Amino acid sequence: MKALITGATSGIGKCIAYSLHKRGWELILTGRNENVLKELQKKFGKGTEIIKAELSDRKEVFRLYKLCKGKNIDMLVNSAGYGIFGKFDRTDLKDELNMIDVNITALHILTKLFLRDFKKRNSGYILNVASVAGFMTGPLLSSYYASKNYVLRLSLAIAEELRHENSDVKITVLxxxxVNTNFNNRAGVNFSAPPVSPEYVAEYALKKLFQGKWLAVPSLTAKVCAFGQRFLPYKILSAITYNVQYAKKTTDGKNRAVEK
Ligand SMILES: NC(=O)c1ccc[n+]([C@@H]2O[C@H](COP(=O)([O-])OP(=O)(O)OC[C@H]3O[C@@H](n4cnc5c(N)ncnc54)[C@H](OP(=O)(O)O)[C@@H]3O)[C@@H](O)[C@H]2O)c1
Incomplete structure (x- = not known):
């Protein structure tokens, strides 16, 4: 069995690579950090391929697909992604469009192309990494939350289409x-709640994927947010989220984009 993993150089994607390797899967790993990709290839040994790709560039996304097309991929893991913190009028537009290209466009393209291949042979797994942010509006991380809403809704819609066809193709949205990864460093924020380990999240996600579950919500905090939000009026929920996000502000002056 062979998996293509985006965002394989760090955090959740990297831990999914370790979990699948442990189960005997062959891997195609992608990310931008070539050194880490080479280290992982050395560690996992025979059967591991690496492809350096900048997923904010559509041409690179199609190149990645073409390179993988003839390789009998059984699983696609879309883990590459990041967040941008700050008030919507203050955050940099170019950075944000770049983030939308990685979090939404690249995931959309790869999901569609691999889904078509998987449906032709009626087998295959897709694991899309969204976030608990996908259930909510996210003041101060607005476009990140919106991007994860897209990933969540897209994945659940595909899951229902597959169910209608009695398809053996499985899709799970995580x-x-x-989660304790490099995510906060890149977004320039602190944690507002104790993080869980990416190793735990990876194992949990794969368990749910192999069980054919549509949704994988690891940890109690995430479950409370995901299911509790249904019972709150959206204005109250937005006010709570604003305060939670504001508390993530670092004190090193990096987060000027939230000041009045
Ligand atoms: N950590 C959390 O608290 C948390 C919570 C919920 C959801 N998530 C989601 O989990 C996913 C993985 O994030 P993480 O927490 O594991 O963070 P991470 O440790 O920062 O990993 C992010 C991964 O995305 C890749 N990536 C970022 N920009 C890229 C680009 N332009 N082109 C190609 N690859 C790119 C990075 O690879 P390179 O640096 O090598 O390019 C890296 O492998 C993301 O989708 C994130 O939104 C994270």
């Missing part, structure tokens, strides 16, 4: 709360 919605973690805080």
């Amino acid at each position: 919605c973690p709360g805080p």
Whole structure:
């Protein structure tokens, strides 16, 4: 069995690579950090391929697909993604469009192309990494939350289409709360709740994927957010989220984009 993993150089994607390797899967790993990709290839040994790709560039996404097309991929894991913190009028537009290209466009393209291949042979797994943010509006991380809403809704819609066809293709959307990865460093924020480990999240996600579950929500905090939000009026929920996000502000002056 062979899996293609985006975001394989760090955090959740990297831990999914370890979990699948442990189960005897062959891997195609992608990310931008070539050194880490080479280290992982050395560690996992025979049967591991690496492809350096910048997923904010559509041409690179199609190149990645073409390179993998003839390789009998059984699983696609879309883990690459990041967040941008700050008030919507203050955050940099170019950075944000770049983030939308990685979090939404690249995932959309790869999901569609691999889904078509998987449906032709009536087998295959897709694991899309969204977030508990996908269930909510997210003041101060607005476009990140919106991007994860897209991933969540797209994946659940595909799951229902597959169910209608009695397809053996499986899709799961992973919605973690805080996870101890490089995510916060890149977004320039602190954790507002104790994070869980990416190793736990990876194992949990694969368990749910192999069980054919549509949704994987690891940790109690994430479950409370994902299911509790249904019972709150959206204005109250938005006010709570604003305060939770504001508390993530670092004190090193990096987060000027939230000040009045
Ligand atoms: N950590 C959390 O608290 C948390 C919670 C919920 C959801 N998530 C989601 O989990 C996923 C993985 O994040 P993580 O927490 O594991 O963070 P991470 O440790 O920062 O890993 C992010 C991964 O995405 C890749 N990536 C970022 N920009 C890229 C680009 N332009 N082109 C190609 N690859 C790119 C990075 O690879 P390179 O640096 O090598 O490019 C890295 O492998 C993301 O979708 C994130 O939104 C995270």
